[in-house]
Amino acid sequence: xxxxxxxxxxxxxxxxxxxxxxxxxxxxxxxxxxxxxxxxxxxxxxxxxxxxxxxxxxxxxxxxxxxxxxxxxxxxxxxxxxxxxxxxxxxxxxxxxxxxxxxxxxxxxxxxxxxxxxxxxxxxxxxxxxxxxxxxxxxxxxxxxxxxxxxxxxxxxxxxxxxxxxxxxxxxxxxxx
Amino acid sequence: xxxxxxxxxxxxxxxxxxxxxxxxxxxxxxxxxxxxxxxxxxxxxxxxxxxxxxxxxxxxxxxxxxxxxxxxxxxxxxxxxxxxxxxxxxxxxxxxxxxxxxxxxxxxxxxxxxxxxxxxxxxxxxxxxxxxxxxxxxxxxxxxxxxxxxxxxxxxxxxxxxxxxxxxxxxxxxxxxxxxxxxxxxxxxxxxxxxxxxxxxxxxxxxxxxxxxxxxxxxxxxxxxxxxxxxxxxxxxxxxxxxxxxxxxxxxxxxxxxxxxxxxxxxxxxxx
Numbered sequence: 001x002x003x004x005x006x007x008x009x010x011x012x013x014x015x016x017x018x019x020x021x022x023x024x025x026x027x028x029x030x031x032x033x034x035x036x037x038x039x040x041x042x043x044x045x046x047x048x049x050x051x052x053x054x055x056x057x058x059x060x061x062x063x064x065x066x067x068x069x070x071x072x073x074x075x076x077x078x079x080x081x082x083x084x085x086x087x088x089x090x091x092x093x094x095x096x097x098x099x100x101x102x103x104x105x106x107x108x109x110x111x112x113x114x115x116x117x118x119x120x121x122x123x124x125x126x127x128x129x130x131x132x133x134x135x136x137x138x139x140x141x142x143x144x145x146x147x148x149x150x151x152x153x154x155x156x157x158x159x160x161x162x163x164x165x166x167x168x169x170x171x172x173x174x175x176x177x
Numbered sequence: 178x179x180x181x182x183x184x185x186x187x188x189x190x191x192x193x194x195x196x197x198x199x200x201x202x203x204x205x206x207x208x209x210x211x212x213x214x215x216x217x218x219x220x221x222x223x224x225x226x227x228x229x230x231x232x233x234x235x236x237x238x239x240x241x242x243x244x245x246x247x248x249x250x251x252x253x254x255x256x257x258x259x260x261x262x263x264x265x266x267x268x269x270x271x272x273x274x275x276x277x278x279x280x281x282x283x284x285x286x287x288x289x290x291x292x293x294x295x296x297x298x299x300x301x302x303x304x305x306x307x308x309x310x311x312x313x314x315x316x317x318x319x320x321x322x323x324x325x326x327x328x329x330x331x332x333x334x335x336x337x338x339x340x341x342x343x344x345x346x347x348x349x350x351x352x353x354x355x356x357x358x359x360x361x362x363x364x365x366x367x368x369x370x371x372x373x374x375x376x377x378x379x380x381x382x383x384x385x386x387x388x389x390x391x392x393x394x395x396x397x398x399x400x401x402x403x404x405x406x407x408x409x410x411x412x413x414x415x416x417x418x419x420x421x422x423x424x425x426x427x428x429x430x431x432x433x434x435x436x437x438x439x440x441x442x443x444x445x446x447x448x449x
Contacts, residue, residue, distance in 0.1 A: 006249040010242060017237035027235045034237075038245045039317050043364075069321065090232040108228035127225035145183070152182035152218070159217030 005045050008054055009038060015129075019059055021090075022124050023066050025113075029074055036069070037062040056131070059139045063121070107165075111158040119154035122147055180204055182214065189218040247310045250368060307368050307391055308412045308421050311375075315387045315423040316406040323361045323377045323385050330447070336363045336374075337448040343372045344392045346418065349445035351388075353378055356434050358386055360446060384408070386424035388438070393419040400435050402428065411435040 016037060020030035040061050041048070048057050091106055112123050125136040126147070133151075137144040178184065178200055187193050188201050205212050333350070341347045350360055358378035366373040366389075374390040398414040409431035411422040422438070424431050437443060 009245060009249065013242055013245065014237055017241065018234060021234050022229070027238075031238055031241060034241050035244055035317060038241075039248060039314070040322075042248055043322075069319070090234050102231070105224065105228040105231045108223045108225060109232060111223075112225065112228075123225065124229070128229045130226070148183040148186070149181070152186035155186055155221040156182060156214055156217045158223065159219065159221030162220045162223070163217060 003045075004050050004054065005041065005048060009041070009058075012055055012058060013038075015055060016058060016062060019124070019129065020062060020066075022128070023063070023121065024070070024074065025090075026074065029070060033062060033066055033070055036065045040065065053135065056135045056138055059125070059129075059131075060141065063139055064141070107162070108158075111161045112154075114161070115154050115157055119150045119157070122150040123154045123158075126151055180211065185211065185214050186218055189215060189222070244313065248314055250310065305412075305419070307373075307419070308410065310368065311373070311387075311389050311421050312405045312408065312410045312423055315385075315389075316408055318377075318385045318387070320379065320382075320384060323379060325361070327360065328362055333363055333447050336365050339365055340372055340374045340390075341448075344418075346392065347448065348374060348390060349448040350376055351438060351443035352446040353386075353434070353443060355443070356430075356437075357381065361385070363447075380426070384425045386422070386426065389421045389423070391419045391421075392417055400432070400439065402432055402435075404428070413439055415439065 013034065016034045017030060020033040020037075021027070024030045024033060037058060041058055044061070048054065112120055112127075115123065121140065122136060125131040125139060126133065131139065133144050133147050137147045140147065178197060180201060184193075184197075184201065188198060193201070205215060337348060337350070350363065353360070357380050359380075360376065361379050362377040364375045364377075366375055368391055371391055376388045378386045378388070380386065393414060394417065396414070397416070398412075398419075400411060400413045402409065402411045404410065405423075407425065409422075409424050409426060409428055411424075411431050411434075413420050413435065420435075420438070422431065422435050424434070426434065
């Protein structure tokens with residue numbers, strides 16, 4: 001296959017799936033989102049410039065579809081559930097590994113999940129997916145300064161949550177600074 | 178230097194130059210509020226990636242990979258380098274009035290053959306992989322996909338000319354206004370190295386209607402109709418061309434539309 005998009009898209013599907021799951025927290029919505037994203041990417045393929053990051057371009061399409069087409073449907077659906085639904089919890093059920101470390105990791109996810117969506121998605125892109133500030137700004141179609149301020153506010157909120165909930169029995173294994 | 182949350186975050190993450198760091202530390206010495214923010218930022222240096230990687234996310238459904246594989250087979254092909262090759266005589270959609278010159282000899286025998294519905298002796302359009310692929314592809318179209326200003330005339334003529342040059346069959350875009358459908362867009366796609374033409378129409382509301390054409394090397398086949406994800410899928414073959422109509426119209430209206438297209442009952446707005 002000569003076309004880079006056709007060639008690389010299948011390999012990037014797991015990354016798209018993971019990002020879609022982290023945006024939607026719902027497998028059915030994530031499947032819809034990834035499929036719409038791929039369809040849109042194939043239709044807009046002429047807009048992608050070979051040599052630029054394909055994953056960032058796909059994430060941008062996926063995020064745009066989430067914001068503009070699917071998020072409101074999910075919210076309406078959840079509203080109809082009268083609070084009985086809620087997002088799925090994807091804690092690892094295997095209970096393997098160090099219990100303290102497992103609890104810490106769980107709390108980290110919960111702290112990020114509790115953030116306002118605009119901050120949460122910046123955290124996912126920068127801290128989880130490893131995107132640069134510039135790449136995150138491109139994906140979200142916002143200025144890089146906005147990425148950095150959302151990231152800072154998100155980090156302060158997460159930090160305050162951890163300070164407010166003493167984790168005496170948890171050894172905070174911080175990422176290197 | 179204005180010290181805001183972003184600067185403090187960069188300070189905590191050691192992204193600042195030494196002189197900037199010194200400036201901030203001088204300010205922090207006299208500002209308890211900023212010191213509290215720094216304390217929170219320090220507490221927020223956490224193993225985010227490891228935390229999210231430890232989640233047991235549901236595996237990606239196999240259906241996604243299968244769907245994408247079928248779409249990449251339908252992906253738009255690269256722009257052609259030629260235009261205006263000799264064409265067959267004026268052809269109207271499904272009318273059977275004109276057969277592309279290169280295909281005429283092969284299909285002349287089957288020109289007027291119409292099979293009864295459900296005939297099992299021939300590869301019927303509705304059961305062919307390309308019909309399924311295009312129907313699945315189309316089912317994901319939403320109104321917003323195509324609800325935009327129509328393509329300009331030059332581009333439309335270019336796509337029609339390209340398809341005609343490749344298939345040696347001149348094609349027109351039917352005017353479906355009398356059926357309540359407005360032409361919005363035409364695209365040259367590809368299926369298994371064959372050119373595939375997709376015309377999109379919009380009704381006053383609801384999902385887009387698509388009419389797709391693919392050259393085939395088979396005999397004619399009568400109209401077949403099925404339903405997929407709430408969409409009517411109507412297909413037929415005529416004069417070396419396979420047609421698929423995918424629409425949200427009620428079944429009887431979809432069938433009537435296909436009948437009239439097959440009979441050449443709509444005027445052309447572009448081409449041929």
